[in-house]
Amino acid sequence: MSAAADETQQSTADCMASMGRAARYATGALAGADAATRNRIIRRTAELIRERREQILEDNAADKAQAQASGRRGAMLDRLSLDEARIDAMAAGLDAVAMLDDPLGQIDKRWERPNGLCIERITVPLGVIGIVYESRPNVTVDAGVLCVKSGNAVILRGGSECVRSNRQLHTCLADALEQNGLPRTAVQFVPTQDREAVGLLLAGLNGNVDVLVPRGGRSLVERVHNDARVPVIGHLDGICHVYLHGDCSTKMAIDIAVNAKMRRTGICGAAETVLVDSACAERVLPALGKALEAAGCSVRGDTTTQRLVSSASTATEQDWTTEYLDAIVAIRVVEDFAAAVSHIATYGSGHTDAIVTNDQTAADAFLRQVDSAIVLHNASTQFADGGEFGMGAEIGIATGRIHARGPVGANELTSYKYCVRGSGQTRPN
Numbered sequence: 001m002s003a004a005a006d007e008t009q010q011s012t013a014d015c016m017a018s019m020g021r022a023a024r025y026a027t028g029a030l031a032g033a034d035a036a037t038r039n040r041i042i043r044r045t046a047e048l049i050r051e052r053r054e055q056i057l058e059d060n061a062a063d064k065a066q067a068q069a070s071g072r073r074g075a076m077l078d079r080l081s082l083d084e085a086r087i088d089a090m091a092a093g094l095d096a097v098a099m100l101d102d103p104l105g106q107i108d109k110r111w112e113r114p115n116g117l118c119i120e121r122i123t124v125p126l127g128v129i130g131i132v133y134e135s136r137p138n139v140t141v142d143a144g145v146l147c148v149k150s151g152n153a154v155i156l157r158g159g160s161e162c163v164r165s166n167r168q169l170h171t172c173l174a175d176a177l178e179q180n181g182l183p184r185t186a187v188q189f190v191p192t193q194d195r196e197a198v199g200l201l202l203a204g205l206n207g208n209v210d211v212l213v214p215r216g217g218r219s220l221v222e223r224v225h226n227d228a229r230v231p232v233i234g235h236l237d238g239i240c241h242v243y244l245h246g247d248c249s250t251k252m253a254i255d256i257a258v259n260a261k262m263r264r265t266g267i268c269g270a271a272e273t274v275l276v277d278s279a280c281a282e283r284v285l286p287a288l289g290k291a292l293e294a295a296g297c298s299v300r301g302d303t304t305t306q307r308l309v310s311s312a313s314t315a316t317e318q319d320w321t322t323e324y325l326d327a328i329v330a331i332r333v334v335e336d337f338a339a340a341v342s343h344i345a346t347y348g349s350g351h352t353d354a355i356v357t358n359d360q361t362a363a364d365a366f367l368r369q370v371d372s373a374i375v376l377h378n379a380s381t382q383f384a385d386g387g388e389f390g391m392g393a394e395i396g397i398a399t400g401r402i403h404a405r406g407p408v409g410a411n412e413l414t415s416y417k418y419c420v421r422g423s424g425q426t427r428p429n
């Protein structure tokens with residue numbers, strides 16, 4: 001290794017170590033701040049985003065131009081793009097987070113022992129959260145304010161494709177913290193694009209990082225899951241399904257399937273596979289194929305789908321496990337309800353799955369049997385979003401079974417401790 005390279009690596013290591021120590025130190029001030037102060041910081045961040053929208057859009061335009069020049073297209077370009085409407089939505093989401101109940105200091109359980117000890121289980125912050133993400137400037141804001149709301153310090157490491165936008169949005173957060181008497185280091189943004197910074201963050205920064213959250217493409221998320229030395233909250237793939245049950249309304253089935261796939265193809269809640277019950281295939285599939293084609297979506301299907309949808313190409317085994325994040329959908333005709341549930345269990349990623357049916361018994365069985373973080377009846381998978389769940393924003397969707405599952409909002413960024421109140425009790429020998 002050259003001397004220059006060694007110096008760069010050393011400076012990155014020093015930088016990240018310093019950020020870890022600063023974040024750990026800031027947890028005390030942030031967790032100790034009352035709910036009113038934390039909410040003022042969130043509202044002030046929203047105000048600054050609105051006030052600085054011109055500069056944010058200018059920086060985002062530079063990011064988009066650089067991304068296009070480097071060959072970025074489609075879903076990735078859409079994810080990094082900001083406009084007036086998205087900035088307004090971002091700020092409105094922060095206002096909504098500020099209005100939520102305080103997740104800290106809540107007594108989850110209280111009981112008294114026969115010896116008179118009173119035991120309370122009370123919500124507390126997780127500590128320091130590291131977030132590694134790509135192409136999503138909204139994550140800078142959503143993650144930052146949710147961590148503030150829940151009393152956690154956070155270290156943000158965004159992708160190089162939208163570094164200008166991320167820095168500008170992070171400055172809004174840091175300024176709001178400082179203006180309300182809290183350290184800017186409660187929300188830090190990694191200043192270097194050196195990939196070594198990610199490795200150091202995954203290693204836990206000498207014990208200063210408590211939890212990691214990845215947001216991005218499969219290669220990034222796989223690396224975080226494989227290399228992390230601290231717990232990870234998140235999901236690997238978003239292989240989401242819409243199952244059109246035999247007793248479904250044709251119009252509702254088409255409306256939901258097209259929306260689930262095409263509203264925004266680049267989000268993790270976008271449907272990638274539509275399962276059509278053989279009992280309704282002849283009735284639903286031709287119209288669904290035309291609706292998808294009119295929306296600009298390419299169809300890949302099994303033999304029955306190809307017979308009923310003239311534009312459909314042949315689906316391979318790989319299509320059932322592909323997260324396209326694009327205007328492509330795989331369609332399979334299944335024999336019955338059991339076959340649909342079996343397909344989801346075999347190929348799904350445990351993220352979000354929906355059934356469209358007028359049969360309440362079938363709907364209840366689907367909601368009970370499909371083991372995904374989010375399961376819907378007669379609604380689009382695009383509702384797999386913290387804002388749509390009333391959380392104001394989310395830090396991501398978790399598909400694990402330990403700690404958090406589904407949209408991860410402020411409440412999911414807390415743990416708990418036990419507070420025991422006595423009156424002089426001692427334990428007998």
